[in-house]
Amino acid sequence: MVTPPDAISLAQLAPGQRGRVEAIQGxxxxxxRLAALGIVxxxxxxxxxxxxxxxxxxxxxxxxxxxxxxxxxxxIVRVVTEGDSGPRW
Amino acid sequence: MVARPSTALKTIRxxxxxxxxxxxxxxxxxxxxxxxxxxxWPGKTVERKEGTCRxxxxxxxxxxxxxxxxxxxxxxxxxxxxxxxxxxxxxxxxVIVDACNIERNFYLVAQALELTDQVVVALNMMxxxxxKGYRIFPERLQAALGVPVIPMVxxxxxxCRELLRAIVEVASGQRATSPRPIYYRRAxxxxxxxxxxxxxxxxxxxxxxxxxxxxxxxxxxxERLEERELDAETRERAHQILRQHEHGPALVADAxxxxxxxxxxxxMERPARSVITFTDRIDHVxxxxxxxxxxxxxxxVGIFWLTFKVSSPLSDVLDAGFAxxxxxxxxxxAGGPAWLVSLLAxxxxxxxxxxxxxxxxILFFFLFLGFLxxxxxxxxxxxxxxxIMHAMGLHGKAxxxxxxxxxxxxxxxxxxxxxxxxxxxxxxxxVNPLIPCAARIGVAAFFVGAFFPPALRTPVMASLYALSLTxxxxxxxxxxxxxxxxxxxxxxxxxxxxxxxxxxxxxxFTGWRLLAFLKKAGTVILGVSVLIWLLSSFPAGADMPQxxxxxxxxxxxxxxxxxxxxxxxxxxxxxxxxxKETSLATIGVLYHxxxxxxxxxxxHGMTPLVALVFVVVQLLYIPCLATVAVMRxxxxxxxWTALGVIYPLTLAAGLGLLVxxxxxxxxxx
Numbered sequence: 114m115v116t117p118p119d120a121i122s123l124a125q126l127a128p129g130q131r132g133r134v135e136a137i138q139g140x141x142x143x144x145x146r147l148a149a150l151g152i153v154x155x156x157x158x159x160x161x162x163x164x165x166x167x168x169x170x171x172x173x174x175x176x177x178x179x180x181x182x183x184x185x186x187x188x189i190v191r192v193v194t195e196g197d198s199g200p201r202w
Numbered sequence: 203m204v205a206r207p208s209t210a211l212k213t214i215r216x217x218x219x220x221x222x223x224x225x226x227x228x229x230x231x232x233x234x235x236x237x238x239x240x241x242x243w244p245g246k247t248v249e250r251k252e253g254t255c256r257x258x259x260x261x262x263x264x265x266x267x268x269x270x271x272x273x274x275x276x277x278x279x280x281x282x283x284x285x286x287x288x289x290x291x292x293x294x295x296x297v298i299v300d301a302c303n304i305e306r307n308f309y310l311v312a313q314a315l316e317l318t319d320q321v322v323v324a325l326n327m328m329x330x331x332x333x334k335g336y337r338i339f340p341e342r343l344q345a346a347l348g349v350p351v352i353p354m355v356x357x358x359x360x361x362c363r364e365l366l367r368a369i370v371e372v373a374s375g376q377r378a379t380s381p382r383p384i385y386y387r388r389a390x391x392x393x394x395x396x397x398x399x400x401x402x403x404x405x406x407x408x409x410x411x412x413x414x415x416x417x418x419x420x421x422x423x424x425e426r427l428e429e430r431e432l433d434a435e436t437r438e439r440a441h442q443i444l445r446q447h448e449h450g451p452a453l454v455a456d457a458x459x460x461x462x463x464x465x466x467x468x469x470m471e472r473p474a475r476s477v478i479t480f481t482d483r484i485d486h487v488x489x490x491x492x493x494x495x496x497x498x499x500x501x502x503v504g505i506f507w508l509t510f511k512v513s514s515p516l517s518d519v520l521d522a523g524f525a526x527x528x529x530x531x532x533x534x535x536a537g538g539p540a541w542l543v544s545l546l547a548x549x550x551x552x553x554x555x556x557x558x559x560x561x562x563x564i565l566f567f568f569l570f571l572g573f574l575x576x577x578x579x580x581x582x583x584x585x586x587x588x589x590i591m592h593a594m595g596l597h598g599k600a601x602x603x604x605x606x607x608x609x610x611x612x613x614x615x616x617x618x619x620x621x622x623x624x625x626x627x628x629x630x631x632x633v634n635p636l637i638p639c640a641a642r643i644g645v646a647a648f649f650v651g652a653f654f655p656p657a658l659r660t661p662v663m664a665s666l667y668a669l670s671l672t673x674x675x676x677x678x679x680x681x682x683x684x685x686x687x688x689x690x691x692x693x694x695x696x697x698x699x700x701x702x703x704x705x706x707x708x709x710x711f712t713g714w715r716l717l718a719f720l721k722k723a724g725t726v727i728l729g730v731s732v733l734i735w736l737l738s739s740f741p742a743g744a745d746m747p748q749x750x751x752x753x754x755x756x757x758x759x760x761x762x763x764x765x766x767x768x769x770x771x772x773x774x775x776x777x778x779x780x781x782k783e784t785s786l787a788t789i790g791v792l793y794h795x796x797x798x799x800x801x802x803x804x805x806h807g808m809t810p811l812v813a814l815v816f817v818v819v820q821l822l823y824i825p826c827l828a829t830v831a832v833m834r835x836x837x838x839x840x841x842w843t844a845l846g847v848i849y850p851l852t853l854a855a856g857l858g859l860l861v862x863x864x865x866x867x868x869x870x871x
Contacts, residue, residue, distance in 0.1 A: 141420030141451045142276065143692060148455030149272035150694055151306040155456060161482075164491035167589035168598065168693055172476060174459075175334065176303040177485075179585040181597060181693030 121192065124169065124185040126160040132190030133157050139187045147188070150178055157193065211261045214373040217286055219314060220298035221307055222269035223581075223698045225326045225356040227251075229298060230266040231710060232362050243282045247619060247836050250282075257366045260373075265292065273313040274416070275423035277622050287317045288408055293373040296365070298324045301331040301338055301353075302699055304470070305462060311347075312458040315381045316412055321349045322368045324361070328353045330699060333480070335473035343469030348381040351469075357704040384461045389453040392418060395443045405431055418450035481699045485582065494586040501579075505570045506608075506667070509640075510647070513562030520562070524555025545735055552790055553731025557723050557783040563640045564719050565712060567609045572711035576703035581695055588693055594678025595686075596621075597693035600630045604674065607637035611829040613715060614639075615836055623691045629681055631836055632846050635825035636674045636853075638666070641782040646817045648786060652801035653810045670821060673853060685845075722781060722828060730780035731787065738791055746792065765819065765858040766812045775819065781826050811865040815858050823854035 120135050134156045137144050144153075151174040152158065161177065162170035169185050171178055220226040230238070234253025243250045251266040267286060268279035275281045287295055297314050299307040304325075314321050323343075331338050344351040350368040354361030371377035386393055396414035405413050406427055416424040417440060428437055444450065466472075488497050532547040574580050580602060588598030599620050607614025611634050618630040638646070643663075650662050682688075737751035746752050747769075754776070755769030762772035770792040778785030793803045804813070824847050825833065834843040 137452070142422075145272070145274050145419055145451040145455065146276055146692065146694065148451065148458075149274070149309055150696070151309070151459075153455045153459060154452055156459075159476075161485070162489055162491075167491075168585055170485070170489060170585065170697065174305040175336075175472070175476065176306045177481075177697045179581065179588070179598070179693070179695050179697055181588065181690075183690060184692045184694060 119191060120189045122186045123158065123160070123171070123180075123188040123190050124163070124182055126163060126190065126192070128160055128163050131157060131159045131193040133193050134188055135191050136189045137187060138189060139184075143184065143187065147184075151176060152178075152188065158190065211256075211259055212374070214260050214262050214294065214370065215290070215292040216262050216264045216369055216373075217267050217290075217292040217295045218264060218298060219267045219283060219287075219295055219310060220269060220324075221271050221300065221303075221310060221696070223578075223696065224269075224298045224300040224303075224307065226266065226269055226298045227710070228356040228704070228707060229324065229326070229354070229362070229365075230264065231706070232356065232359050233262070233366070234264055246278050246282055247838075248278050248282045249619070255366070257370055260370050262366070262369065270310070272310065273317070274419055275421050281423055284313075284317065287314070288412075291318075292320075294320050294322055294369045296322045296324055296369065298326055300698075301325050301327045301336065302334050303696070304331075304336070304338070305459075305466060306696075308462040308465065309455075309458060312384055312461055315349070316384065316415060317409075319349075319379050319381055320372055321379065321381065322365070322372055323347065323349060323351045324354050324365055325351055326354045326356050328361075329355045329358075330701065333477075333699065335477040337471040339469055343465065346382060346465045346468040349379045350377065357706070382461070382465065384458060386415075386454060386457040387460065389418060389447070389450065389457060392443060392447050392450070396440060399436060399439045399443065403432060403436065415454060417444060418447065419454050420451055479699065481578075484700055485697070488579070488582050489585055494582075495590075498583055498586050501574070501583075502605075503664075505567070505574075509563060509566045509570060513566050516562035517559040520555070520559045524551055524558070527551055527555065541739075544739060545732070548791065549731050549735025549739075550728065553734065553784065553787045554723055554728055556787040556790065557641075557727045557781065560641055560644050560783055561716070561719065563644060564609060565716055567640055568712045568715045569708060571605065571609065572708045573703050575711065576701075576707045578698045578700045581697045584695060585697070590675075592690070594629070594633070594675050595682035595688075595690060596626055596629060596678065597690065599693065599695060600626060603630050603634060604637050607634045607639060608643075609715065610639045610641075610719070611635050611637065611825060612718070612832050615829065615832050618836070621691075623688075625686050625688045626691050628837060628842060629678060629686050631833060632681060632842065632849075633674045633678045635829055635833075635846060635850055636670055636677060636822060638670050638821050639782065641826075642821055645778075645782060645786045645820055648801075649804070649813050649817045652804050653813045666817065666821060669818070669857075673822060673857075677849070677853070726827060727781050727784060730777060730784050734777055734784070734788055734791065751792075765815050765855070765862045766809075767816060767819075768808070768812075771808075771812075771816050774816075775823060778820060779824060779827060781828065782820070785820060811862065811870050814865065815862045818861050819854045819858040821854075822850050822857065824851050 123132060126132050134152060134154050136154055137147060156173055158171050158173045160169060160171050168179050168181050171180060218226055218230055230251060230253065233255050237255065238251060238253035241250050242248065248268050253264050255262045255264065265286065267283040270280045270283050273280060273284040295314050295318055297311045299311065311323055325340060340351045340353045350372060352361055352365045352368055354365065372379060393414050396417055397411055400410040400414055413424060488494060528547045528551040531551060532543050535543045584598035584601055587601035591597055591601050603614050603617035606617045614634045614637065615631050618627045621627045621630055646666055647663060650659050654662055734751065738749050740750060751773055755773040758772035758776065759769040762768065770789065773792065774785040774788040777788040790800055793800060793807055830843060830847060833846050834840065837843060
């Protein structure tokens with residue numbers, strides 16, 4: 114899949130920032146594991162904790178998840194700003 | 203399954219499915235009470251819990267499936283859970299859902315409904331949903347879903363009757379289910395093509411629609427199945443279809459979430475923005491990038507300190523009690539055969555009694571650990587430790603198994619089952635015995651108490667903890683770079699909401715472990731106590747050095763002498779293999795002197811340096827018998843088990859030598 118120019122990895126989002134998942138750069142295993150935890154292309158996620166190293170905490174679909182940095186780096190998101198409309202979750 | 207015609211009772215087979223941490227075990231325990239049996243799934247190191255309960259004229263056979271996020275074959279747990287649903291065809295599958303995390307949890311509901319229509323949804327933790335600003339209408343959800351939805355608060359046993367009733371009604375057909383169909387949207391044409399290819403093929407009992415879905419999702423088990431069951435031509439046709447759809451897994455998942463969205467929109471109201479909860483406020487502090495680790499350390503130092511603080515008076519009482527029991531027994535049997543008096547008063551009672559004095563430590567440690575687990579903090583501990591665990595190529599979840607190891611290595615090794623890859627599990631299993639269990643810490647504390655002034659005791663104990671943790675990290679680091687190389691497995695785990703731990707859960711968590719400990723005291727330790735007594739009492743009338751035990755010590759002495767240990771200490775280390783607690787009992791027998799306490803006798807018998815060497819060696823040397831047995835059953839390999847015995851022994855010998863030589867050079871002791 115072609116990565117859109119304004120897209121960054123989830124690991125680059127600061128705490129409090131939201132992003133919509135564009136793509137997951139990984140094998141089918143990673144895609145389907147993340148899916149079971151609520152993360153698929155199109156999902157809106159919010160980063161709750163990101164310390165530049167080590168794992169992240171994020172909120173997706175009303176639940177909170179801890180995610181390793183390596184996995185977060187494979188999730189491509191488009192930053193969502195306040196006024197963004199579209200599906201809530 | 204057809205109900206057995208010979209009995210008046212109708213048998214209903216029920217499977218409980220659910221994500222981890224949704225209260226599945228709580229519900230299982232409430233339903234089945236003490237009528238449960240814990241074993242393993244055949245050929246798998248996955249726990250299988252079964253139990254029974256009654257409602258009117260129905261006998262329910264309940265199987266607690268392992269907690270899973272999905273029914274795609276990523277882990278042994280997921281394979282077990284879905285194979286049970288597909289192959290054993292339970293009459294009803296209960297999917298337990300956390301109401302606070304309803305959207306994500308419904309993913310498993312969707313997957314269960316792909317396998318069977320006979321589903322009941324248990325909507326647990328209804329009391330907490332309000333915290334997140336959710337308003338849930340179970341009847342509306344039920345109408346949208348097409349299967350019964352039962353609101354519950356399992357911690358207060360609310361909704362259990364209704365759940366049972368719904369299970370019976372669905373099983374008997376009184377209540378027909380008609381699940382809302384999942385429409386796979388963009389994946390639908392591909393699925394239709396796959397179904398056509400698979401139509402009429404034998405697929406080991408799996409329904410072809412479902413196999414088509416799993417093929418599109420790239421399920422590894424199903425790939426193996428098609429290799430076994432399908433001819434080359436069919437396989438090729440299927441793969442041709444699949445090659446055009448590399449986004450299969452995402453499409454299927456997306457369709458399931460769209461289905462969930464429809465169901466939830468008609469059955470609940472959610473705030474437009476997520477509500478800031480109590481959990482957010484706590485997490486802000488305990489997962490803080492700088493504060494997280496000191497807080498975690500503080501909590502665990504507190505737990506260790508509190509455990510020993512609370513349990514040592516109780517241990518003393520038990521100790522004194524067993525001493526009196528020994529005397530009383532000797533008095534009561536005064537007229538009886540001398541060997542029996544000696545066996546009971548000098549073998550069995552001090553041996554088993556010495557071990558039972560560890561009971562309070564085990565009790566309180568697991569009680570505190572259970573409290574952290576049930577409150578939701580453990581997942582945060584895994585998060586905070588993730589960075590450190592990376593040094594040994596593991597991720598945060600592996601830390602939890604190490605933590606349990608501080609209580610006892612046997613459940614510690616069992617706790618590695620939460621890790622996803624075989625390699626991670628092996629590594630976590632192999633380093634676990636280096637974590638000093640309560641028994642070893644107890645032996646160490648006894649020696650430290652006997653040889654060090656009060657002001658030095660806490661620092662010495664703390665350095666022993668630090669030493670063992672350093673060894674764990676070092677061993678993990680080396681194993682990862684030599685025998686167990688490989689990529690890091692993904693770290694992803696849910697962080698549940700904080701909640702007040704329930705007494706029932708704490709009692710269950712602690713109770714099972716106490717029971718296991720008592721069983722060990724009643725079997726292995728009893729046996730070893732008798733054995734040591736036999737070896738130290740025969741040939742009859744001989745002095746200690748001439749007894750069988752003394753002769754064993756004589757053979758061991760040259761090895762022990764290298765690090766300053768005399769034959770008695772060496773024998774204690776050997777008997778400690780049966781159970782670490784017994785090494786103290788052995789020392790009690792071998793150093794026994796009239797009119798002296800054991801601590802006094804030890805101080806006369808060895809220098810503080812030798813005592814320190816002994817403490818370091820016994821802290822690390824080899825896993826106990828029970829741990830070796832569980833290593834073997836969990837790794838299913840004698841080779842890894844042997845490694846798990848040999849490398850700590852080498853490490854302990856090396857460190858013992860180091861401490862001894864450095865101590866001598868510094869003229870310590």
